[in-house]
Amino acid sequence: MSKIYPGGTVGVAELDLTFAAGELTVLVGPSGCGKTTTMKMINRIIEPTTGRILLGDEDVTRVDPVQLRRRIGYVIQNVGLFPHQTIRGNVGTVPRLLGWDKRRIRDRVEELLVLVGLDPAVHGDRYPHQLSGGQRQRAGVARALAADPTVLLMDEPFSAVDPVVRERLQSEFLRLQATVRKTIVFVTHDIEEAVRIGDRIAVMSQGGHVEQFATPADLLGRPANEFVADFVGADRGLKRLAVTGIDASDLEQPPVVRVTDGLADARAALQRTGARWAVVLDDAGRLHGWLSADRASGAGTVRTAARRMEAWVPKEASLKNAFATMLQHEAGWVAVLDGDRFLGVLTPESLHAALRRSVEGRVPETAGAV
Structure with a gap:
């Protein structure tokens, strides 16, 4: 699809993307690159100039746009809750428009408030101005999910809150997505946020051109061109740590x-073994601690030393x-556990080797890493 404004200004050039069902796809790029325009064409707040938008096999450019928007959840930066309605009233907006009966709406609202971490008894009858920014954002997500939409659009939903709340909201949203598994298109200008939450990321440049469409690990490990490399930053190796999981082959066995x-x-x-220390179970x-060679002298048991x-x-x-755990505890290694079972350790050397192997595609990725 494309969007050409009167006078010939190109908002989005010819764009061809497929968003996989159940995945969270992030549109990221500099200001003015067409991210939000692309999103708003999906639910036809902005009408595309040319092209088709297929929801499954249905071309939604040919349906009633009002009815379409009731099938697609939408969360915006400043939440957009109705100030004169309670949180319950806000969350139940779309189900009321769809003609649901009152009991069904009430049950759905209660369910969603709990799902997004808001106590219905505490927050349900409050008005938006009586909630914190983070609470309003969660209410906005609940409203977008109320009618169980096929697709959820999110336009920089967490950018208006402070960094601490933002990180907490991202974590809560990832937990929520693991439960509901919606097809989500998420717009942000923040590559850190994109890497943290996205299953796939589309890096866009001016005119809505997609420079690269890839998983976070591929994007960071193999930028398609200089534009992508500059955008993701010189520290992309560090960012890649967040999207690379621990593989059994990474672990050392002391x-x-x-x-x-x-x-x-x-x-x-x-x-x-010639080792300087041992793991103590x-x-x-279960992991108990560690024993250095210099403390393994004399008589007695390991417990005492x-x-x-x-x-x-x-x-x-x-x-x-x-x-991060290694740095926090000023440790030379970090143990890896499967429940209570000790699997092995990561050292700075093995961690670096794991990162190197991940760039070569031999270590599994963790989508939506926390």
């Missing part, structure tokens, strides 16, 4: 001793989580 083992046995294990096989170890992450974590 010596393992038990808290009930004697120190003499622990010394022997360290000498046998408790009697149930071991040090507690707080630097650990679950196996589902990203390399960014592992690196």
